[in-house]
Amino acid sequence: MDRAQFAADQWRKEWPEINDLPMLTLGRLAELSARILQEELEPFFAQHGLHAGEFDVLATLRRSAKPYALTPTQLYEATMVSSGGMTNRIDRLEKAGLVERRKNPNDRRGVMVALTDEGFKKITHVIPLHIKNEERILSKMTIGEIEQLNVLTGKLLASLAD
Incomplete structure (x- = not known):
């Protein structure tokens, strides 16, 4: 279980009426961003x-x-x-x-x-090595899932720019 899910489960138990989906979603995005940068990208860049x-x-x-x-x-x-x-x-x-x-x-x-x-x-x-590394990071997802994630995160970014 990821940390965002753990926190959402606690909220659901402590305060069942609260809508925990926004916290869960944004918490996961934040954790993904930090983990990908710290655990996957920074070490790769350091190698170079x-x-x-x-x-x-x-x-x-x-x-x-x-x-x-x-x-x-x-x-x-x-x-x-x-x-x-x-x-x-x-x-x-x-x-x-x-x-x-x-x-x-x-x-x-x-x-x-x-x-x-x-x-x-x-x-x-x-650059080509970086792309291979990114492909490895996303390798548990299908091309369709990656495309869907790309569309959805793009939509969220666009909504924040308004």
Whole structure:
């Protein structure tokens, strides 16, 4: 039994009239998110010398197409990280030789963050392995169940954006 179910069972016993389904559902989503990140993704990224946030920056740059460069603001918006957190990530990746700051050709005062050749090679190598890892995480579900989960979580996210 998962922790969310345990809590819902306690609520049902202590306060039978309460609707525990929202707590159960969101509790499970929260636990899934934490467990997948901590137990499945972070160790995978660590094997490749990265933290999850650094992977996110490299992947965002890689999927942005040539010249694989974005402004810090574009990175911040695409990765849902605080601007201070983004600066720290960029600094670490720059020290590792995976990204570089360049002058922004469209803004004399601005900078672009770009993948270096080494950063491009690293993320191009890691992405297929990451997808295999995600497939392994979801392997107890059928394709139809994964598609249904994708639709339902997308619907929930869209409802929160309104």
